[in-house]
Amino acid sequence: MASQHLLLELSALYCQRDRHYHDLRHVADLLAWGRAFPLDEIQIWAVWFHDAIYDASRRDNEELSAQLAEARLPALGYDEAFVGEVARIVRDTASHVPTTERSKAVIDVDLAPLAISRERFLDNRARIRKEYAFACDEEFKTGTAAFAQSMLDREQIFHTPWGTEHEARARENLQLLVDW
Numbered sequence: 001m002a003s004q005h006l007l008l009e010l011s012a013l014y015c016q017r018d019r020h021y022h023d024l025r026h027v028a029d030l031l032a033w034g035r036a037f038p039l040d041e042i043q044i045w046a047v048w049f050h051d052a053i054y055d056a057s058r059r060d061n062e063e064l065s066a067q068l069a070e071a072r073l074p075a076l077g078y079d080e081a082f083v084g085e086v087a088r089i090v091r092d093t094a095s096h097v098p099t100t101e102r103s104k105a106v107i108d109v110d111l112a113p114l115a116i117s118r119e120r121f122l123d124n125r126a127r128i129r130k131e132y133a134f135a136c137d138e139e140f141k142t143g144t145a146a147f148a149q150s151m152l153d154r155e156q157i158f159h160t161p162w163g164t165e166h167e168a169r170a171r172e173n174l175q176l177l178v179d180w
Contacts, residue, residue, distance in 0.1 A: 002076050009072075013052050020130035022051045026113075033109040036162050042082060045073065046089035046106045056131040062094035096151075098159055108163035114151070114173055115166035121173045141180060148177035 014024040030047045031039070039047065046069075053064035066087040073083045085102060092103040093110050113124055125144070132140050151157055152174050158164050 006072055006076065007048070010048050010052055013054075018131065019054065021124055021127040022054045022131065026051065029113065030106075030109045033112045034105065037105045037160075039105060039109075040102070042085050043089065043102055043106050045069065045086045046093075046102075047109065049086060050090050050093045050106070050110060054131075057134055062091055066090040104159035105162075108158045108160045111157060111163065111170065112166065114157065114170035116169075116173075118173065118176070121176070125177070144177050145180065148174040152178065 010027075011024055014022070014027055027048060030050075031044065034043065034047060037043075049065050049069040051061065051065060052068050054061050058064075069086045069090055070083055073086060074080075078086075085100065088100055089103045089106050092098050092100070093107060096107050096111060098104045098107055113121070116124075128144075129140055132143075135143070152171060156164065156167065157170050157174075158167055
């Protein structure tokens with residue numbers, strides 16, 4: 001019962017009206033892609049918490065989300081090691097660089113939207129633009145292109161064999177943002 005209450009709390013956060021991309025659909029997509037691994041309980045909680053706190057104007061969303069996991073999960077009876085691993089994975093999603101083996105799958109499903117069809121990718125860009133309504137068009141384009149270029153500059157975007165299968169499509173989509 002307590003886990004249901006926590007899932008309702010997290011769902012409410014993802015359903016806030018200023019969320020257009022980092023919303024409950026995003027969590028559902030990540031959990032669906034996660035079936036390819038499959039994700040374990042720690043990784044599933046990390047997916048649920050990774051964008052629980054989200055304000056596009058801030059740079060500490062993952063840290064605040066990790067702190068929320070650290071505050072809420074012990075009440076469900078999870079031990080310090082379990083909670084610490086969830087929080088660590090959530091923090092890793094900020095840089096998309098894994099510091100633990102379990103982080104690799106969660107980061108890859110978080111990056112999976114980079115490798116979807118061009119139409120869906122551009123729809124996601126439009127939904128992200130709504131979250132950045134405070135930024136002028138030029139700032140948004142510059143920031144988006146900088147993010148895309150930083151990902152393209154990596155030797156590999158994804159960290160698992162599953163993700164590697166999506167590397168080429170992700171690079172094509174990211175190039176759209178650089179050339180935009």
